[in-house]
Structure formats: C-alpha cells, structure tokens
Amino acid sequence: MEFLLERGRSRDREALFEALVGVVAVPLHRYLSRRTDPGSVDDVLAETMVVLWRRLEDVPELGAGRPVDPAGVLPWCYGVARGCLANARRAEGRRQRLVDRLTRVARPAASWPGAAESGDGELDHALRKLSPLDREVLLLWAWEELAPREIAEAMGTTPNAVSIRLHRAKKKLAAMLERKNAEMAGQMPGEGHGRSDR
Structure with a gap:
C-alpha cells in the first residue's frame, strides 16, 4: 500500500515538473542565450532543470492541482538559471586558466563573459x-x-x-x-x- 502511495506521489511530482518546464523552458533558454555562447546554452539549461527538479518544492506559487503562473514562478527560476550560469562560468574559468597555464597562451579579452551582443x-x-x-x-x-x-x-x-x-x-x-x-x-x-x- 505504501509503495502505491509513493508511486502516486512520484507521478504527481513528475506532472508538476512537466507543467513547470512547459512554462519556463523557452524564457530560460532565451535568458541564457542572451548571456552565454550558443554552445553552452543547452548545458546550462539542462543544469538549471536538474536544480528545478531537485528544488521543486521550493518554487514559489507552484502547487499540484493549479495551473502554473509564469509571473509567479519565472523570477525564482531566473535566479536558479543565473546561479547555474555563474557556476558554469567559474568552471570554464578554471578550465581556461589550466589550459592557459599548460599552453602559456593568453586568452583574448571578451566584451563580457559569454555576452550576446x-x-x-x-x-x-x-x-x-x-x-x-x-x-x-x-x-x-x-x-x-x-x-x-x-x-x-x-x-x-x-x-x-x-x-x-x-x-x-x-x-x-x-x-x-x-x-x-x-x-x-x-x-x-x-x-x-x-x-x-x-
């Protein structure tokens, strides 16, 4: 019996996550496209979705049985995407510093990290x-x-x-x-x- 209840809760959580993704995926993709290079957008978006899945219960104004309101959830989700992008930039910075050290080639200056002009x-x-x-x-x-x-x-x-x-x-x-x-x-x-x- 407990197994069936747990399975039901799991299905409800998945449905709630799918509804959230349906609302936030395009705006988050657009947000990231404007802030990082095209090759990194999908990776950072995927990481953002992993964090949203893990922290689904923390998303404000998100609850089972009611429609997902973009105005209620997007600002918080932008904050998650911003954090994931900062992590990706730090990781890229560490990787680049290692490459620079190994090859002793200076990196050309960018306008701002991953900027979309x-x-x-x-x-x-x-x-x-x-x-x-x-x-x-x-x-x-x-x-x-x-x-x-x-x-x-x-x-x-x-x-x-x-x-x-x-x-x-x-x-x-x-x-x-x-x-x-x-x-x-x-x-x-x-x-x-x-x-x-x-």
Whole structure:
C-alpha cells in the first residue's frame, strides 16, 4: 500500500515538473542565450532543470492541482538559471586558466563573459563599461521585461536595492550614449545646449 502511495506521489511530482518546464523552458533558454555562447546554452539549461527538479518544492506559487503562473514562478527560476550560469562560468574559468597555464597562451579579452551582443555597437560598448551587477539588472529589466520586484527575486536582493541600481544604471547608460553621440556629431559634451561662448 505504501509503495502505491509513493508511486502516486512520484507521478504527481513528475506532472508538476512537466507543467513547470512547459512554462519556463523557452524564457530560460532565451535568458541564457542572451548571456552565454550558443554552445553552452543547452548545458546550462539542462543544469538549471536538474536544480528545478531537485528544488521543486521550493518554487514559489507552484502547487499540484493549479495551473502554473509564469509571473509567479519565472523570477525564482531566473535566479536558479543565473546561479547555474555563474557556476558554469567559474568552471570554464578554471578550465581556461589550466589550459592557459599548460599552453602559456593568453586568452583574448571578451566584451563580457559569454555576452550576446545587441547588434548596436554603441550600445554594446556602453554596456561593457557598466559594472556586471548594473548590466545584469538593466538586462533583466530590458531584455527579460522583469519588474524590480521580480529582478530582486532573481538576484536574491531587495526590490528597493534593485530600483536604486536600475535607476543609476539607466542614468549611466544614457550619459554614455549621449556623450558618444555628441562626440560622433563633432560636439563636445555640454556644447550646443543654449550656452553662449562669447
């Protein structure tokens, strides 16, 4: 009898996991594709799914007998994917350092670890100049369309801290792009804004 109950619980858990995967697989794949090289995406996604399976009971707003709400589960799942990506980057860094040591060949500098470029050279250049945390908050807001509360959950911080960091990151990015545009137009920053130099 206990065996049958256990088997039933196992089937329920599998069904719940399949429902979760059906909701989060595509957004998580998109999230990872924008942050790492194409060859690593599937591996990191698979690792993310393993963690989600192991921690299924920890996923917020996920319960048997009710539909999976993307808004309820995605921020937490982004946080898991972010952690798996960080682990993969650390492992790759260790592997690369070993290869470098063995071959004594320096690795070429990348724009940022595993970055997917936006296609806009000026924007990519400005994003590279942001700190990794500022860049991640900004990209979660812009690319994944998460609200500060959801970003906070994904990054393991508070919504207030995210709002402040997001506001500052947007200002920094705007200032860099404005400065770049002014320089390209042959104008120094601060010139041509109603100031008269007589």
